[in-house]
Amino acid sequence: xxxxxxxxxxxxxxxxxxxxxxxxxxxxxxxxxxxxxxxxxxxxxxxxxxxxxxxxxxxxxxxxxxxxxxxxxxxxxxxxxxxxxxxxxxxxxxxxxxxxxxxxxxxxxxxxxxxxxxxxxxxxxxxxxxxxxxxxxxxxxxxxxxxxxxxxxxxxxxxxxxxxxxxxxxxxxxxxxxxxxxxxxxxxxxxxxxxxxxxxxxxxxxxxxxxxxxxxxxxxxxxxxxxxxxxxxxxxxxxxxxxxxxxxxxxxxxxxxxxxxxxxxxxxxxxxxxxxxxxxxxxxxxxxxxxxxxxxxxxxxxxxxxxxxxxxxxxxxxxxxxxxxxxxxxxxxxxxxxxxxxxxxxxxxxxxxxxxxxxxxxxxxxxxxxxxxxxxxxxxxxxxxxxxxxxxxxxxxxxxxxxxxxxxxxxx
Numbered sequence: 001x002x003x004x005x006x007x008x009x010x011x012x013x014x015x016x017x018x019x020x021x022x023x024x025x026x027x028x029x030x031x032x033x034x035x036x037x038x039x040x041x042x043x044x045x046x047x048x049x050x051x052x053x054x055x056x057x058x059x060x061x062x063x064x065x066x067x068x069x070x071x072x073x074x075x076x077x078x079x080x081x082x083x084x085x086x087x088x089x090x091x092x093x094x095x096x097x098x099x100x101x102x103x104x105x106x107x108x109x110x111x112x113x114x115x116x117x118x119x120x121x122x123x124x125x126x127x128x129x130x131x132x133x134x135x136x137x138x139x140x141x142x143x144x145x146x147x148x149x150x151x152x153x154x155x156x157x158x159x160x161x162x163x164x165x166x167x168x169x170x171x172x173x174x175x176x177x178x179x180x181x182x183x184x185x186x187x188x189x190x191x192x193x194x195x196x197x198x199x200x201x202x203x204x205x206x207x208x209x210x211x212x213x214x215x216x217x218x219x220x221x222x223x224x225x226x227x228x229x230x231x232x233x234x235x236x237x238x239x240x241x242x243x244x245x246x247x248x249x250x251x252x253x254x255x256x257x258x259x260x261x262x263x264x265x266x267x268x269x270x271x272x273x274x275x276x277x278x279x280x281x282x283x284x285x286x287x288x289x290x291x292x293x294x295x296x297x298x299x300x301x302x303x304x305x306x307x308x309x310x311x312x313x314x315x316x317x318x319x320x321x322x323x324x325x326x327x328x329x330x331x332x333x334x335x336x337x338x339x340x341x342x343x344x345x346x347x348x349x350x351x352x353x354x355x356x357x358x359x360x361x362x363x364x365x366x367x368x369x370x371x372x373x374x375x376x377x378x379x380x381x382x383x384x385x386x387x388x389x390x391x392x393x394x395x396x397x398x399x400x401x402x403x404x405x406x407x408x409x410x411x412x
Contacts (some may be wrong), residue, residue, distance in 0.1 A: 080315030093135035127167035160188025
């Protein structure tokens, strides 16, 4: 098999006005279950070293001859939902009461650390260890989860999701404090005044990031209306349009919107998702990254008169205890890491979506002594024998099923 799954997209456009290029139509529905998740503006400059890690023009008004230009390439990696149910929390607990959540990330750490910007959705809060820990329906995870996330290489955590308010106002504030204590960026929630977007300058490329959630599991009453308006970025088209306009005034080269949307456990994206993706495209968003369904949904390119937007409707779970054994839905074990290369012509000011690659993952869970052991496995590398991990025939069969299901959902 190829090192990266044969679900790569390499598109070269030599004009700045792009035409429609959808690559994914409706996809087959998979299992669906009832329930939900069961089982200040900031500009930051970073000078990251070069890392080893598939042309849509994104913006710019002039084309410049290649031999007269200097190019900068930015490597972005995005993953789906980070959910820490109680079996996962118990698996990380040591005899002295401390926690180590780094083992599950062992086989994906290299991919994540190889990116200039690595993003994932933190679908829990760290409201404080003194409050005790819980999974669904109102999460509170040990602060140690953030140590593992940072050590794994994630640079930015999305905090706008339906579990943002699981522990109320103090949960939002403490989660932000604990994220920033570890030098990780965040977007989607705020401590006081509203933070509509984040701007990062990486390798000479200015990236603007937006994050919104469809709702808060009916916990809105835990905040006053003023607090709600300021502390959580909810999906509201008028507000999103204002945020994008304000972001464009920052002269960013690239706009990413991380959307918590859609229907849980449905592999078909909804019409509401498609309509909102078109709205984001028309308002200038370049890349849309989706979360919340907990299963993989398809990708496509959406084009309007002056913009082409890459959309992945749902990246599935990256880590969770949602699986066939607990829910009867094997698709919740699957995820994808999206690798995106963005190239900027420094002299001309044009920015291009150069490559998009998708790396399927599958979460292995094994009973070890008195708790489960979890490992996020890159599927192809595991099946090709490239990982130092023992795979029994049942696990190999499940990996092969995961690869087939992921390929089906993403299309060719």
